[in-house]
Amino acid sequence: MVDIYRSRCGATSELRERHDPIIYGRWNPQAPLTQRQVEFYERNGYLILKNVFIDDEVKRLQEEAQSLIADPAAMNQDTIITESGGNEVRSIFAIHQQNTLFARLAADQRLAGIARFLLDDIPYIHQSRLNYKPGFAGKEFYWHSDFETWHVEDGMPQMRALSMSVLLADNNENNGPLLLIPGSHASYITCVGETPEEHYRTSLRKQEYGVPDCDSLRHLASMHGIEAMTGEAGTVVMFDCNIMHGSNSNITPFPRSNAFFVYNACSNALVEPFGPKTQRPAFVADRSFEPLCIVDGTLTE
Amino acid sequence: MVDIYRSRCGATSELRERHDPIIYGRWNPQAPLTQRQVEFYERNGYLILKNVFIDDEVKRLQEEAQSLIADPAAMNQDTIITESGGNEVRSIFAIHQQNTLFARLAADQRLAGIARFLLDDIPYIHQSRLNYKPGFAGKEFYWHSDFETWHVEDGMPQMRALSMSVLLADNNENNGPLLLIPGSHASYITCVGETPEEHYRTSLRKQEYGVPDCDSLRHLASMHGIEAMTGEAGTVVMFDCNIMHGSNSNITPFPRSNAFFVYNACSNALVEPFGPKTQRPAFVADRSFEPLCIVDGTLTE
Numbered sequence: 001m002v003d004i005y006r007s008r009c010g011a012t013s014e015l016r017e018r019h020d021p022i023i024y025g026r027w028n029p030q031a032p033l034t035q036r037q038v039e040f041y042e043r044n045g046y047l048i049l050k051n052v053f054i055d056d057e058v059k060r061l062q063e064e065a066q067s068l069i070a071d072p073a074a075m076n077q078d079t080i081i082t083e084s085g086g087n088e089v090r091s092i093f094a095i096h097q098q099n100t101l102f103a104r105l106a107a108d109q110r111l112a113g114i115a116r117f118l119l120d121d122i123p124y125i126h127q128s129r130l131n132y133k134p135g136f137a138g139k140e141f142y143w144h145s146d147f148e149t150w151h152v153e154d155g156m157p158q159m160r161a162l163s164m165s166v167l168l169a170d171n172n173e174n175n176g177p178l179l180l181i182p183g184s185h186a187s188y189i190t191c192v193g194e195t196p197e198e199h200y201r202t203s204l205r206k207q208e209y210g211v212p213d214c215d216s217l218r219h220l221a222s223m224h225g226i227e228a229m230t231g232e233a234g235t236v237v238m239f240d241c242n243i244m245h246g247s248n249s250n251i252t253p254f255p256r257s258n259a260f261f262v263y264n265a266c267s268n269a270l271v272e273p274f275g276p277k278t279q280r281p282a283f284v285a286d287r288s289f290e291p292l293c294i295v296d297g298t299l300t301e
Numbered sequence: 302m303v304d305i306y307r308s309r310c311g312a313t314s315e316l317r318e319r320h321d322p323i324i325y326g327r328w329n330p331q332a333p334l335t336q337r338q339v340e341f342y343e344r345n346g347y348l349i350l351k352n353v354f355i356d357d358e359v360k361r362l363q364e365e366a367q368s369l370i371a372d373p374a375a376m377n378q379d380t381i382i383t384e385s386g387g388n389e390v391r392s393i394f395a396i397h398q399q400n401t402l403f404a405r406l407a408a409d410q411r412l413a414g415i416a417r418f419l420l421d422d423i424p425y426i427h428q429s430r431l432n433y434k435p436g437f438a439g440k441e442f443y444w445h446s447d448f449e450t451w452h453v454e455d456g457m458p459q460m461r462a463l464s465m466s467v468l469l470a471d472n473n474e475n476n477g478p479l480l481l482i483p484g485s486h487a488s489y490i491t492c493v494g495e496t497p498e499e500h501y502r503t504s505l506r507k508q509e510y511g512v513p514d515c516d517s518l519r520h521l522a523s524m525h526g527i528e529a530m531t532g533e534a535g536t537v538v539m540f541d542c543n544i545m546h547g548s549n550s551n552i553t554p555f556p557r558s559n560a561f562f563v564y565n566a567c568s569n570a571l572v573e574p575f576g577p578k579t580q581r582p583a584f585v586a587d588r589s590f591e592p593l594c595i596v597d598g599t600l601t602e
Contacts, residue, residue: 248551251443
C-alpha cells in the first residue's frame with residue numbers, strides 16, 4: 001500500500017494537502033445533523049452539540065465515571081494512565097469494553113448515528129477512554145493531529161474517522177479545555193524524527209514524537225485562530241481525526257472529565273503500522289473492528 | 302511588631318480576616334478613577350483599564366521589551382529568570398532600575414497616580430519586572446497571594462500595596478492569561494510549612510512554599526468564581542496585593558508579555574521579614590523606598 005501520509009521520515013516538517021474527504025455522507029433531510037451543522041463541520045473540522053443528553057443521563061454517566069475513577073484497581077491495569085509525574089488517574093482506556101454503560105453510550109444513536117452519517121459507513125470504536133483532568137494539577141497536552149499518530153503507529157490508512165467527547169463536567173476557558181485550530185484538518189503536517197519502539201507507554205501521558213513543528217503551528221494558528229471547546233456537562237464535542245488540538249494545564253479547583261470515543265469507518269480498518277513494526281496494544285488501537293450496533297433511546301431506559 | 306498576618310507556622314492552613322482597608326483614598330470628583338471603578342476594585346480586588354496607552358506608546362514599549370529580551374546579557378544577570386526546565390527568559394526583574402523607558406512608565410500618572418489615590422500615600426516601587434510567557438512552552442504558575450510572600454519573606458507590614466500589569470501583547474483566554482479569584486483579597490489564607498533559606502532562587506520560577514491549600518482555594522473559587530485578565534496590548538490590569546492569582550500554561554504560538562510594577566505605600570515600607578531572617582535581594586524586594594516622582598504626559602514625548 002502506498003503511504004500517502006508519510007511522516008516521521010524526513011529531516012524537516014512539511015505542510016501537505018489532505019487527500020481524503022471530510023464529509024463522506026451526502027446531506028439529506030433525514031440526516032442526523034442540519035445542513036448548516038454539516039457545512040460548519042466540513043469547514044472548521046469540529047462541531048459542538050449542546051444538550052444532547054438529558055440531566056438524568058448526565059448524572060448517571062457522572063456517577064459511573066466517579067465510581068470507576070475511585071476504584072482503578074477494578075479495571076485492567078494496562079488501561080489506567082496516570083498524570084505525568086503524579087499518581088492521579090488521567091485516563092482509563094477501552095472504557096466501552098470494560099463497562100456496560102459506556103458501551104451503551106458508544107453505541108448511542110446520538111453519537112454513533114452521526115458518525116455513521118459523516119463517515120458514510122458502519123463505524124467501529126478504534127479507541128475509547130474516560131478522561132479525567134484533575135483540578136489544581138492537570139497538566140497541558142501539546143498540539144497534535146490524532147490521525148498522524150493513528151496512521152504512523154496504528155496503520156489507519158485514510159482520514160475517515162472522527163472523535164466524540166461527551167463532557168461530564170463543565171468545561172470553561174479556565175480549566176484546561178480542549179483547544180483546537182479550526183480548519184487545520186484540511187492540511188496534513190508531517191512530523192520529524194523516528195518513533196521509538198513502545199512509544200505509547202510514554203506518549204499517552206506526554207507526547208514527544210509525532211509533534212508538529214512550531215512554524216507550521218504558528219502558520220495554522222495565525223491563519224485560523226484557536227478555539228476552546230467549552231460547554232456544560234452533557235455537551236458533545238466532535239472533531240475530525242486530523243484536526244490540530246491540545247490543551248493547557250488546569251490550576252483551577254475544577255476537574256474536567258469526559259468520555260471519549262473514536263469512530264472509524266469499517267472500510268478504513270487498520271493495516272500494518274506505517275511507522276514502527278510493533279503494533280500498539282488493543283486498548284489503544286483496537287483490531288477487532290467490530291461493527292457498532294447502533295441503539296436508539298435514552299441511557300436511563 | 303505584632304504579626305497580624307502570621308503564616309507558614311502552623312500545621313494547617315486557615316482562612317482569616319483581612320485587617321486592612323482595600324481602598325485608602327476617599328473618592329472625589331478629581332480622583333483618577335470613576336466612583337464605579339473604585340467600588341468595583343474594592344469589591345473584586347482588581348480592575349481592567351482598556352486603552353490606557355495610545356498605539357505609539359504601546360509600540361515603543363513593545364520594541365523596548367523585545368530588545369531587552371533579545372539581549373539578556375546586557376542586564377544584571379541576577380535579575381534574569383529563565384523558564385523552569387528551560388533557558389527561555391521568563392522575567393527580567395528591577396526593570397525600572399535598568400531601563401529609562403520602563404522607569405518612566407513606572408512613574409506615569411496613569412499608573413502611579415492611581416496607586417497614590419488608592420493607597421492614599423506616596424508610592425514607591427517594591428518590585429518591577431518584564432514578564433515574558435513564551436508561546437508553545439509557557440508554564441503554569443500556581444495560585445498564591447503576593448502579600449503572603451511579601452509579608453513573610455520581605456517584611457511588608459500591611460496590605461497597602463497593589464500591582465499593575467501593562468499588557469504588551471494581546472492576552473486572551475487561551476495563551477495563559479492571569480487568572481484571579483475576585484473577592485479573595487478580602488480574606489487571608491495562611492500557608493503551611495517553613496520557608497527554606499534562599500527560597501527566592503527557585504520560587505520565582507515555581508512556587509513550592511507560601512502555597513495555599515486546596516480546600517481554601519476550592520472554597521474561594523466556588524464562592525467567587527475565577528476571572529481571566531484578558532485584553533489587548535496597552536490594557537492595564539491592576540490588582541490588590543492580597544488577591545489569589547495564578548496562570549495556566551501556554552501551548553499556543555502566541556507569547557504573552559507584560560510590564561509589571563508593584564506600588565507600595567511609603568508608610569508601609571518593609572521591616573525585617575516575618576519569616577526567615579535572611580532578606581531577599583533588592584531586585585525582588587527593594588529597600589531604598591524611594592518615593593515616586595509622578596510624571597504627566599505621554600511616553601512618546
